[in-house]
Each structure stands twice: as C-alpha cells, then as structure tokens.
Amino acid sequence: MRAMAAQAPGVPSVLQLTQLAIPVPGEGQALMKVAYVGMNPIDAMARAGKIDFMPIAWPFVPGLEKTGIITAVGPGVDNALIGQRVIARSEFGGYAEFATVKAKLLLKLDPRIDLKTGCAYRGCSFTAWHGLHKAGRMQKGETVLVHSAAGAIGIMAMQIAKDAGCTVIGLCGGPEKVAYAKSFGADHVFDYLETDWPERVKAATQNRGCDVILDGNGGANAEKNIALAAPLGRVVYIGATAGSYPAPISIPTLIFKNISVVGMNLAPIEDPPGSATDRAIIDAAATGRWKVPMSEVVALEDVADLHARLESRRVVGRAVIRVGGDLESA
Numbered sequence: 001m002r003a004m005a006a007q008a009p010g011v012p013s014v015l016q017l018t019q020l021a022i023p024v025p026g027e028g029q030a031l032m033k034v035a036y037v038g039m040n041p042i043d044a045m046a047r048a049g050k051i052d053f054m055p056i057a058w059p060f061v062p063g064l065e066k067t068g069i070i071t072a073v074g075p076g077v078d079n080a081l082i083g084q085r086v087i088a089r090s091e092f093g094g095y096a097e098f099a100t101v102k103a104k105l106l107l108k109l110d111p112r113i114d115l116k117t118g119c120a121y122r123g124c125s126f127t128a129w130h131g132l133h134k135a136g137r138m139q140k141g142e143t144v145l146v147h148s149a150a151g152a153i154g155i156m157a158m159q160i161a162k163d164a165g166c167t168v169i170g171l172c173g174g175p176e177k178v179a180y181a182k183s184f185g186a187d188h189v190f191d192y193l194e195t196d197w198p199e200r201v202k203a204a205t206q207n208r209g210c211d212v213i214l215d216g217n218g219g220a221n222a223e224k225n226i227a228l229a230a231p232l233g234r235v236v237y238i239g240a241t242a243g244s245y246p247a248p249i250s251i252p253t254l255i256f257k258n259i260s261v262v263g264m265n266l267a268p269i270e271d272p273p274g275s276a277t278d279r280a281i282i283d284a285a286a287t288g289r290w291k292v293p294m295s296e297v298v299a300l301e302d303v304a305d306l307h308a309r310l311e312s313r314r315v316v317g318r319a320v321i322r323v324g325g326d327l328e329s330a
C-alpha cells in the first residue's frame, strides 16, 4: 500500500512516499481503508519528534484524525463493523491506504456527514465546545476571546460562542487570517502581529476584559491573558501550538484579579457517544449551523509541503488530506 512515512524525526521532507505491507488487525483491532485525514498540528509535532505523550514508532506514519471504511477485524471484534463508515482519532497511521485502529475507540460517522467533512469536524468542534462550555463555563451574554482564531478549533470556538449568545473576539496572525476568521461571524477579529492588539481587545470590551479566554496557542501572546481577563474570568489553556506555555501565574495575582486559569484535555471529559452533548455537537455540524472550517484538500503525495506550510503558519482552518478519497461503504 502507498504511505507517506518518515524514517526518523525531522523537517517536513522526511515524509516520503513509501510502499508498506497492508497491516493485519490484531486482538481488539480493526483494519480501516483510509479515505481522508485532517491536518492536525499534532501530526507535524510528532513527525518533528516533539511530542512524548503518545507512542510513536519509526518508521513513522502520521495521520491522527481520519475517516474511512472498516474492511476487516481482528480477534475479539464484532464482524458487524465491516463495511461501516468510521472516524478514528486516537492513533497515528492515517497517511497510508490502510491503518489498524483500536475497535473500541472507533466512532461511527453520522450518515449526514461525508467522509471528507468527517475527518475535519469532530476534533475541532468537540474540543472547542468542551473548552468553552465545560472548562470555561461560558454563559450567555459574556465576552469570549479566542486565540488562533483562523485555526480549526478557533473557527469552531467562535461559532459555538456566538451560538451561545456571547460577544466574540478572535485573534490571529496576518490580514488574510483576519479576513478568513471574520467570515465565520466573529464580532471583532484583531491581528496579533500588530503590537497594539491588547489595547484593541480592551477597547472592544469597554476596558472590562473578557469572561472566557480560549488559548491553544501559548507563546508570548498568552502572557497577556491575565491582563485581559474580566473579574471572575476563566482563562482556558488547551495547547501550545506556538511552542511554549506561559509562565506559571502567582496565586496572589489570581486572588487580586478574581480569575481562574483552567487546563482542558478533551478525551477524559468527553460524554459518551450517543449522549445529549454528543448528539447536539454532531447535529450542529451536520446541519451546517456551525460551518466546518475545511479549507483545502491536498493529495497524500503532497503532505510534506502541507506540513511545511502549517509550520510557517500559512494554513487556515482544517486542511484535509485525500488518501483513498470518497470510498463506497458496504
């Protein structure tokens, strides 16, 4: 089978077209014919050898958030899975025509959602919803500040906050990203490559500050979050795409400013498939109430260039990688 694999950690060009044997599903596994993969920053970080929170074997085939069809199952797995359209989001391996996946972690793809959209909507909508509603305890009428607002989670977060009746301020880097983020309905989007962005955020809140701040970016801009939080505000950290986390905040600062700093990691706090939250999020994406920020579709062979563009911050929304394309289910 065709795969884009890296022999060792390194720059995007370590990803090379390779022929690999089709894997055989083991105990508890299913074999997935891969249709599409979302371009997740974790894939780029893993390829570069920068993550230690997930197991990575070299040669390494990235591809975390993927859709496809189950073609075989290993021992202990129900045969009824064969022919199902699924989403797999917990293991790498999607940059290949076939991938083995843990059967118990597979999610059935809603019949209203196509395979291409399926690899682009799930992680970003669920992460944004849980970051804002569960960790951020967002309430109607509040002001919500979203970092990296032209990224996939940023775009979903802005729409979810608008849907909840909040005033939404987005932050992103460069005029093209500002225009892209604005097209998803934010009240204000500011360019954080311009140094006066904190003053603009303050002015947009009449100097009160923001009730919820969602930051998956980290880096130098994250240091400003404390100053931009309103009394009783919640600053929610979900990642560090910019490469570093802000310095720890002193407890006296939290006391005097009346704010909370919260971390959010989706997997342990996700409600089970079929729950009310699960259905509400899927419905919003399937009906188009929240637009899925699918920005471009790239061929598997061109994925090294896509990694390079992502790392130089030239990708908006969620780029999608075509592996097998629009496969027919059984």
Ligand SMILES: NC(=O)c1ccc[n+]([C@@H]2O[C@H](COP(=O)([O-])OP(=O)(O)OC[C@H]3O[C@@H](n4cnc5c(N)ncnc54)[C@H](OP(=O)(O)O)[C@@H]3O)[C@@H](O)[C@H]2O)c1
Binding pocket: 040, 041, 042, 123, 124, 127, 148, 149, 150, 151, 152, 153, 154, 171, 172, 173, 174, 177, 216, 217, 237, 238, 239, 240, 241, 242, 243, 264, 265, 266, 267, 310, 311, 312, 313, 315, 316, 317, 318
């Ligand atoms: N906690 C959780 O459960 C959870 C789950 C999924 C993802 N995440 C995290 O959420 C964050 C956002 O994910 P996403 O899927 O929305 O990512 P994305 O679509 O790739 O967007 C990330 C944004 O980060 C900004 N950025 C800043 N420095 C960058 C750099 N050095 N390289 C690349 N981008 C950089 C870019 O915007 P600008 O150019 O505008 O700054 C880019 O649009 C990531 O840190 C991810 O790991 C967390």
